[in-house]
Amino acid sequence: MSVKAAEKRKLSSNMEDYLEAIAVLKKDEGVARVRDISRLLDVKKPSVTGALSVLSGKGLIVHERYGYVDLTPKGEKVAGSVKKKHDMLVRFLTRILDVDPRIAAEDACRMEHTISPQTFEKLTGFIEFVETCPTGDRPDWLKGFDRYFKTGRRPKCKIRQAGRKTKPGK
Amino acid sequence: MSVKAAEKRKLSSNMEDYLEAIAVLKKDEGVARVRDISRLLDVKKPSVTGALSVLSGKGLIVHERYGYVDLTPKGEKVAGSVKKKHDMLVRFLTRILDVDPRIAAEDACRMEHTISPQTFEKLTGFIEFVETCPTGDRPDWLKGFDRYFKTGRRPKCKIRQAGRKTKPGK
DNA sequence: GGGATATGTTAGTTTTGGGTAACAAAGAAA
DNA sequence: TTTCTTTGTTACCCAAAACTAACATATCCC
Structure with missing residues (x-):
């Protein structure tokens, strides 16, 4: 079996929530920041950072350290x-x-x-x-x-x- | 704060599932055994034992070692x-x-x-x-x-x- | 430019609920 | 009774996802 890093497995509802939040923020504010995701979902910032790294690993978002968060096309599709x-x-x-x-x-x-x-x-x-x-x-x-x-x-x-x-x- | 052992906190869906399974088994087979709960919910037996001890602690079921499982009135209410x-x-x-x-x-x-x-x-x-x-x-x-x-x-x-x-x- | 302040990350812990392996008790068979 | 099989339990371990505390960057203001 080929080693697929970007797992295809079904997302947890938690991760779906993060994607949704990012989409909402992008639409409402233009960009998505850790702080805003944190507020929107009512979780602490480290939890957001953690989730983002998971979503990154699955190829659903793009996020560089200390930068904004963006959805990949795949991420957009799920969020949508x-x-x-x-x-x-x-x-x-x-x-x-x-x-x-x-x-x-x-x-x-x-x-x-x-x-x-x-x-x-x-x-x-x-x-x-x-x-x-x-x-x-x-x-x-x-x-x-x-x-x-x-x-x-x-x-x-x-x-x-x-x-x-x-x-x-x- | 008063020490409340039997927490009133809301049950997780997992625990609700266990209660439901127990109720089903009691109705269909007369009694609920660990083995059957395990089959019904498609989890391993140790997971069942673990869940039962949690539910016991909350006063929702009665379960003595190696015996059948039964719902308390409170447990019945939730399951119902x-x-x-x-x-x-x-x-x-x-x-x-x-x-x-x-x-x-x-x-x-x-x-x-x-x-x-x-x-x-x-x-x-x-x-x-x-x-x-x-x-x-x-x-x-x-x-x-x-x-x-x-x-x-x-x-x-x-x-x-x-x-x-x-x-x-x- | 050099600090405050705000924001983001890392490290480590906790909680839940699942799993394995190994053992203990009960029941059936002999 | 002794043995084999089934069932239940214990003692771990693992993963997800949250948290706190402490550290690292960015930003803003002077």
């Missing part, structure tokens, strides 16, 4: 894919389930590392399905959910409403 | 809450998004440890909303999603649909 998952999750949680934005963001930060490609696809399709609804706003059935969640009662259903065994929820 | 999240996620992924059951199970195993209480609530409500739909089966809008996902086309919308019902092009 994580961010896409993150954004999708936030969108799903806030726009469809109406979860509090703060909580949605936190959940997304954790779930973005664990979601499978297939679930990502499906969820993305679902959001798209909702958001491109011809009625413009939230589709009616989704408003039905809002109401169901708040009151435990479902809205009148157009399809035959015989008898109705009204027990809300369980 | 994890399982509830697991089942809910599987249900959501398979029944609503139509994710492959195998993949759904794997996703659930990872996500069950990261989902917030609020998101759990919302998601549970959403599933309930769908499953108690008066039309019995999948609600129409959900069938609309199935179709949208497969063909890229949304079903005819009752609300004004100017002409066009042509190609199944995506």
Whole structure:
């Protein structure tokens, strides 16, 4: 077997977080510094230095001593894919389930590392399905959910409403 | 500071997994043995012994040397809450998004440890909303999603649909 | 240019949770 | 009972990823 220094093995969620942070900083501030990564992820600076050396070793970032941090194309790709998952999750949680934005963001930060490609696809399709609804706003059935969640009662259903065994929820 | 031996601190996902496994085994086989936990979680036996001693220390299980493992009421509670999240996620992924059951199970195993209480609530409500739909089966809008996902086309919308019902092009 | 101050790195420790090797106890077989 | 096999435990070791303390550079200001 050839000795491959730049491991192909899957990244830990921690390392994914570092890449994501670097991407965010580059976008928001133009450059990524150890200090800012440290603040953003709420870890101490030596932890950042350590992580950077790992990511360097995998060919995901470029970092020279005391200098800025930059993503390689490979690193960009990973960061981008994580961010896409993150954004999708936030969108799903806030726009469809109406979860509090703060909580949605936190959940997304954790779930973005664990979601499978297939679930990502499906969820993305679902959001798209909702958001491109011809009625413009939230589709009616989704408003039905809002109401169901708040009151435990479902809205009148157009399809035959015989008898109705009204027990809300369980 | 008072010396609290049985820490109240949040459990790691690993420890949650052990509790869950123990609960599963107790239910399926009557008792939980080190060997079976080891198989179920795909770790070696010494890792199990180690984990058990941690969980014991937290008052979540009872385990005497060379004996069976049992959950304390506290342990049951934790295991139950994890399982509830697991089942809910599987249900959501398979029944609503139509994710492959195998993949759904794997996703659930990872996500069950990261989902917030609020998101759990919302998601549970959403599933309930769908499953108690008066039309019995999948609600129409959900069938609309199935179709949208497969063909890229949304079903005819009752609300004004100017002409066009042509190609199944995506 | 020469210090303060801010920023980055190194070295060494800790915590978690996995692994091996070797041993100890329990159970089945004889 | 004695022996073999299975199961569980102990005593290490390893790796990831965080931390602190101390040191090294850079930067800014005078």
